[in-house]
Amino acid sequence: MVEISLLGSVGPAQSDELVHFTSRGREPGPGATPDVRAMTASQRLDSILGSETLRTFAPYGVARACACFSESPANHLAHLIVDRQFEPWGIVATRDGLLAAGGGAVAYVPDEVYNQLRAAGLEHWAVRTGAGSTWMHEREWRVPAPDGTAGMQLYSLRAVLVGDRDWRPSPVRTGLSMHMDQGTLCEGCPDPFCEEMTDLPRLWLQSEIWVWDPVTRQVELYPPGALR
Known part of the structure; x- marks a missing residue:
């Protein structure tokens, strides 16, 4: 575990690790480009690792492009993958890393508050909880994309999440x-x-690899460089 210096110790309902899933079991948001839409979850991960860039798009109902992550303790990670149909492919960051990049946890707020934030141009920091908006299970964090950039440069990762132990990224x-x-x-x-x-890409060789096991509903952890 990474010691959290900015938020203090976390409890069992929280996680030091935050996952960007390359597929959440539904169509990408309206801001996603056609090439990203055409990719599978593993192909999107391959692109991220090879380019060392997490491309950013505007989430539903938001004007500003963001990189989105889910706070997922072990049991909640299993809930997202098994019950919510998130695909087990993605990258794992830390709280400190996202905070240092200008990110943070979103607020889940009533429509009235959401509309006030939207009027102030801050709707990317919130998800509404009114009728037809049932996204609290995502436990979402966001990193707004800096103006004029196409994505978030990745210098290091906590881990890489994959759904197949034999999968490897493109050289x-x-x-x-x-x-x-x-x-x-x-x-x-x-x-x-x-x-x-x-x-193999630097981020693959220098990060832990988490392999999702559908039988145990857990991840198998491999140290950096173990899966070449």
Whole structure:
């Protein structure tokens, strides 16, 4: 666990870890682009890890683009995946990390309060609780996207959540080349036997991997670099 310095100790109903699910078991919000809509949950995760960027879109009823996370202690994580049909693919951040990025927990408020926040341009910090709005189970946190940016740059992650132990992200270019005959690095070498090396994405290798087990309704935890 990561020690929380900004909010103090958390209780059993809270979590130090917050999950961005790449699919919540429903259509993406209206701000999502066609290419994102066409992807599966695992393909979206693959794109996030390869680009080291979490693309941001406006949630339902909100003007400002945000990155959305769910606060999910172990039992609630199982509830979201099993009972609420969230797909077990995504990235895991920490409270401190999201707070440092300008994020925070949303407020679940009556329509009257939500409308006041909307009038002030702050509706991205709230979810209404009136008729037809039943989203409190998401326990949502949001990080508003900085103006003029297309997403949230990811420098580190607490973990990566996957639904298949055998899944691996697509290899990425390393910027290094290897002389295939000699097994040595090429430095400015025009030799046709020099080939650029690839590896699994940095965020995959440097993060814990959480593998969802549908039988036990828990995640199996693997240390960074264990699943190559």
